[in-house]
Amino acid sequence: MKHLVSALTAVLACGGAAAQGKPDMGKFLATGGVSQVEGAGGGGITPWALISGYGTRDSWGANAHTTRLATQDYKLDSYGVAMGIADRLEISLANQEFKGSLAPLNLLNIKQDILGVKVKVAGDAVYEQDSWMPQVAIGMLYKRNKGVGGLGTLGVSNVMQLGARDDHGYDYYVAATKILFEQSLLLNGTLRATRANQMGLLGFGGDKGDSLRLMPEVSMAYLVNRKLAVGAEYRRKPHNLGVDNEKAYYDAFVAWFPSKNFSLTAAYAELGDITVFNPKKQHGLYLSAQAGF
Structure with missing residues (x-):
């Protein structure tokens, strides 16, 4: 946390002038990534070291996203905004809403707010093609669960009752991203310290564990052409709750970038078990749209 605050202070001091200029949209197409389901720039389920937006080190950029992930028995909606400053600092805000559709959780409704901060601390994924050094960023996500709706008849209104x-x-993470233009590849590895249950939708910590645990996340994307990418992601998660047999997430995705102002991502996602009240593997379609400048 201390290192993140120090880096954030330095970036604000150096990038203040850049933040006052007009967005220059100077970065290469797709190099800001898409909006991750928790609001940070990256893939669909894991943050990358790339900074959101198309602003260069002399400018800034911003975007807004809306995402829906629908499985057999649940729906997750996410929307939010993100800003990249001087291609060094990213600030994001997101809201998640999780709903059930199968009894006894057919009325389930859980909302969560997420504030994210990410700082690039080393390397450049785009311009350092003659080096194997990846772009490295550190980040933090602060998550606040807004309670449990729809389970009043069971006497449940808060995740702590589960x-x-x-x-x-808080989630803390370090991400390393490398773009290999000659091979048309993007490679990313993220290590996250977390105690969140299902990203925080079911709270933090539990009867099976309450300490921060390091969880690996990996992504790979192949750039079919300048406007189209296909890839896959994997995200391991802790198992803290007895009522939730939590498993890893993984997906396969297609991302389309018709312009720097708009992108569309579709994926097939596997989420594993969600709760013991509906003990079957959840899988379904993910669709996300992002607009920015």
């Missing part, structure tokens, strides 16, 4: 220790918490 066994979680807290209804708010």
